[in-house]
Amino acid sequence: xxxxxxxxxxxxxxxxxxxxxxxxxxAPETVRExxxxxxxxxxxxxxxxxxMSGEVPQPLTTQxxxxxxxxxxxAFGINYGEKKPDLQQAIETALQxxxxxxxxxxxxxxELTALDQQITLNAEDTLTFVRLTLxxxxxx
Numbered sequence: 001x002x003x004x005x006x007x008x009x010x011x012x013x014x015x016x017x018x019x020x021x022x023x024x025x026x027a028p029e030t031v032r033e034x035x036x037x038x039x040x041x042x043x044x045x046x047x048x049x050x051x052m053s054g055e056v057p058q059p060l061t062t063q064x065x066x067x068x069x070x071x072x073x074x075a076f077g078i079n080y081g082e083k084k085p086d087l088q089q090a091i092e093t094a095l096q097x098x099x100x101x102x103x104x105x106x107x108x109x110x111e112l113t114a115l116d117q118q119i120t121l122n123a124e125d126t127l128t129f130v131r132l133t134l135x136x137x138x139x140x
Contacts, residue, residue, distance in 0.1 A: 001027055004124070004126040024041060028119065030117060031098070031105065034119060039090050042090075047085065060076070101132065103130060105127065108125055
């Protein structure tokens, strides 16, 4: 199923959030399944980029540079680390981070608040992941 995904980090200077087409397997019925499938897709994409790290990077087009500049980072997408990701650990970490409130998930305009919350996804729905930034400093 193809969805539109918005990713935003609170506190960034640039407020532009553009939807990115994103593919998930099947139709998740709970927030837990949605996060699991999202992490699985991201890990698979990371593994593909890791396999390409031995290849010579292609020059970036003007459009790619502009798109990356809007996000705030211009890179070739090469992963220089050789450590393989652990899919199960990545899923567990993402689920725990959701429970701990490190990020929030919105389906269209509605916040998803519990892992076992039932959801119904349609092909043109928009998911928004908002990563919350922790404040630095001392507590007395």
